[in-house]
Amino acid sequence: MVRWCAVYLCVVLLPCSALAKTSVTEGTFSGDSDDSKKIVGSEGTSNFGSFDGTAGPSERNGTGRLLVVPMDGSHWTIMKAVAEELGRRGHTVLVLMPEVSMRLDSGKHYMSKTFPVPYTQDLFNQLTKNSQQLIGSTAGLTERISGKLKQMRGIMNLIISTSESLLFNHELLEFLRKQEFDAVLTDPVMPSGAILAFNLSLPAIYMLRGLPCGMDAIATACPDPPSYIPRFFTQHTDRMCFTERVLNVVVYMLEPVMCKLLYWWSDDVASRFLQRSISMTEILNTAAMWLLRYDFTLEFPKPLAPNTVLIAGLNCAVTKPLDPEVLEFVEGSEHGIVVFTLGSLVPAMPREKAAIFFQAFSRIPQRVLWRYMGEVPHEVPGNVKLMKWLPQNDLLVIKRG
Ligand SMILES: *[C@@H]1O[C@H](CO)[C@@H](O)[C@H](O)[C@H]1NC(C)=O
Numbered sequence: 001m002v003r004w005c006a007v008y009l010c011v012v013l014l015p016c017s018a019l020a021k022t023s024v025t026e027g028t029f030s031g032d033s034d035d036s037k038k039i040v041g042s043e044g045t046s047n048f049g050s051f052d053g054t055a056g057p058s059e060r061n062g063t064g065r066l067l068v069v070p071m072d073g074s075h076w077t078i079m080k081a082v083a084e085e086l087g088r089r090g091h092t093v094l095v096l097m098p099e100v101s102m103r104l105d106s107g108k109h110y111m112s113k114t115f116p117v118p119y120t121q122d123l124f125n126q127l128t129k130n131s132q133q134l135i136g137s138t139a140g141l142t143e144r145i146s147g148k149l150k151q152m153r154g155i156m157n158l159i160i161s162t163s164e165s166l167l168f169n170h171e172l173l174e175f176l177r178k179q180e181f182d183a184v185l186t187d188p189v190m191p192s193g194a195i196l197a198f199n200l201s202l203p204a205i206y207m208l209r210g211l212p213c214g215m216d217a218i219a220t221a222c223p224d225p226p227s228y229i230p231r232f233f234t235q236h237t238d239r240m241c242f243t244e245r246v247l248n249v250v251v252y253m254l255e256p257v258m259c260k261l262l263y264w265w266s267d268d269v270a271s272r273f274l275q276r277s278i279s280m281t282e283i284l285n286t287a288a289m290w291l292l293r294y295d296f297t298l299e300f301p302k303p304l305a306p307n308t309v310l311i312a313g314l315n316c317a318v319t320k321p322l323d324p325e326v327l328e329f330v331e332g333s334e335h336g337i338v339v340f341t342l343g344s345l346v347p348a349m350p351r352e353k354a355a356i357f358f359q360a361f362s363r364i365p366q367r368v369l370w371r372y373m374g375e376v377p378h379e380v381p382g383n384v385k386l387m388k389w390l391p392q393n394d395l396l397v398i399k400r401g
């Protein structure tokens with residue numbers, strides 16, 4: 001009963017902001033601009049090389065103009081798949097990316113525009129190296145904590161400086177204003193795209209796994225009762241006993257503090273950029289649509305705002321045949337395979353730590369595919385194959401996996 005009330009409340013309360021936002025943008029199509037500047041894709045020319053059309057969506061045969069402000073790292077995989085597919089279907093897609101990045105790259109069906117940032121590729125290398133050192137570190141607790149904090153500060157500074165380089169680049173902003181985009185697709189975990197969409201008065205489509213500290217529920221004004229929604233880090237399920245529930249409520253009450261700690265800087269950047277005091281939740285509240293990369297087959301029940309669509313598994317559709325060498329390795333395994341990776345931020349680890357993994361793998365009957373870029377010991381067990389990049393999607397399709 002409570003649950004249904006909550007869902008109902010969501011339905012009643014939410015569409016207003018989404019609708020209001022949509023009507024604002026309809027107005028912007030009529031503005032004319034004869035900007036004939038060409039966007040240069042990273043690969044030179046592209047088949048829709050010019051962005052100078054001023055026609056509305058109907059005159060463009062129902063195709064739209066989408067601005068994509070992606071987040072770097074693994075989040076880019078699915079964003080790229082969507083950008084490519086929309087481009088392939090005839091929409092005009094422009095991906096905005098910093099000059100220096102970990103994984104952002106150009107594609108076949110979308111254009112990209114880069115903006116300058118005040119750091120170099122070395123910084124990324126430094127950050128990844130630090131995270132590897134932390135994993136295998138034998139240092140004392142205080143050193144490890146201060147190391148972690150230092151690393152987090154480094155990542156935070158990097159994110160802030162990327163946001164500022166985008167938002168305070170007047171030339172770029174001027175250019176984007178003239179493009180008459182229909183919508184912005186972005187990952188609000190990296191808030192500059194959301195802030196940009198807000199400033200350009202464009203409908204913002206968010207694609208994310210979720211925001212920490214319940215900020216998405218606050219921003220969508222969706223009920224988020226701690227009575228049956230387990231909070232982050234508590235490891236509770238939706239069925240809690242009394243003490244678990246008390247702890248859940250305490251964490252729930254602490255969440256606003258956590259939000260402030262995590263997102264103070266984006267409130268600050270947004271306020272400076274928009275020249276008035278504004279919070280990130282106010283900006284997120286104006287989203288037209290939330291595309292969430294999960295599914296209730298793996299989640300506990302909770303109310304969702306009506307402008308939310310669950311899109312789990314979207315990236316799994318993009319499969320390519322495996323490299324023959326990898327395919328042979330996989331097919332040749334009698335007992336199946338183990339795919340081992342620590343994510344894009346940890347491509348390697350200290351030799352002693354790696355040795356433990358190598359030893360463990362040598363004792364199991366399965367063959368192991370490991371995404372590892374660190375130092376390789378003299379004898380890699382026969383059942384282990386090291387790769388710089390693991391085609392996880394493509395591996396999952398193989399029946400033996
Ligand atoms: C739009 O569609 C019409 C009819 O289907 C076609 O003749 C025209 O070339 C299309 N225009 C563009 C820009 O694709």
Ligand SMILES: *[C@@H]1O[C@H](CO)[C@@H](O)[C@H](O)[C@H]1NC(C)=O
Binds near residue numbers: 198199200273274
């Ligand atoms: C967008 O930002 C500019 C300054 O950066 C500001 O003058 C303008 O009012 C903002 N527009 C909106 C809709 O917030």
